[in-house]
Amino acid sequence: xxxxxxxxxxxxxxxxxxxxxxxxxxxxxxxxxxxxxxxxxxxxxxxxxxxxxxxxxxxxxxxxxxxxxxxxxxxxxxxxxxxxxxxxxxxxxxxxxxxxxxxxxxxxxxxxxxxxxxxxxx
Amino acid sequence: xxxxxxxxxxxxxxxxxxxxxxxxxxxxxxxxxxxxxxxxxxxxxxxxxxxxxxxxxxxxxxxxxxxxxxxxxxxxxxxxxxxxxxxxxxxxxxxxxxxxxxxxxx
Numbered sequence: 001x002x003x004x005x006x007x008x009x010x011x012x013x014x015x016x017x018x019x020x021x022x023x024x025x026x027x028x029x030x031x032x033x034x035x036x037x038x039x040x041x042x043x044x045x046x047x048x049x050x051x052x053x054x055x056x057x058x059x060x061x062x063x064x065x066x067x068x069x070x071x072x073x074x075x076x077x078x079x080x081x082x083x084x085x086x087x088x089x090x091x092x093x094x095x096x097x098x099x100x101x102x103x104x105x106x107x108x109x110x111x112x113x114x115x116x117x118x119x120x121x122x
Numbered sequence: 123x124x125x126x127x128x129x130x131x132x133x134x135x136x137x138x139x140x141x142x143x144x145x146x147x148x149x150x151x152x153x154x155x156x157x158x159x160x161x162x163x164x165x166x167x168x169x170x171x172x173x174x175x176x177x178x179x180x181x182x183x184x185x186x187x188x189x190x191x192x193x194x195x196x197x198x199x200x201x202x203x204x205x206x207x208x209x210x211x212x213x214x215x216x217x218x219x220x221x222x223x224x225x226x227x228x
Binding site for chain 2: 035037044045046047050059061062095099100101105106107108109110112113114115
């Protein structure tokens, strides 16, 4: 079964930085858009960043715009999320997922990682 | 921003019951709507895409319907493993948004 694998989570002080990584099986990665979705403890899902296959289209939620940067390395089948100026409210489990839109049909976020936890605390 | 409002927030049912979950959008999302199931400690999993199409491996007791701004996820007969939180999500406009979730509990 296709699955994504996140890493890089941990405990960081407010104002600090962290880089999350997501390794994607090649079949899942090639030609697909990817997203980061987070979930604060006990809360719902929040989409935070999107990148298309060629990195030409990138979008962010307002809550992270200017602080987080999404990128991908197609040669390494990897997705990244660089986070800076972290705040307590960024404490969450971060999931990467494949976002599958093709020929005007939305196939959903159809492959997910297991998540990596980021805690922002002094 | 398209706001997705899910109702009810909590649904208390028994195995064998029919569950009807609602997702209402603040503006039309066309057919760009998906449903996800999340169990405690797990990542979300895709259930329904394009409003009414079951994802691979999803049992036939799950069905999606609706159009425009009003959508429904129906579980025809609850199995013990169906007690979880369900989210709708739109892909029609940026930012991508999720509903607040419906918890289906015993």
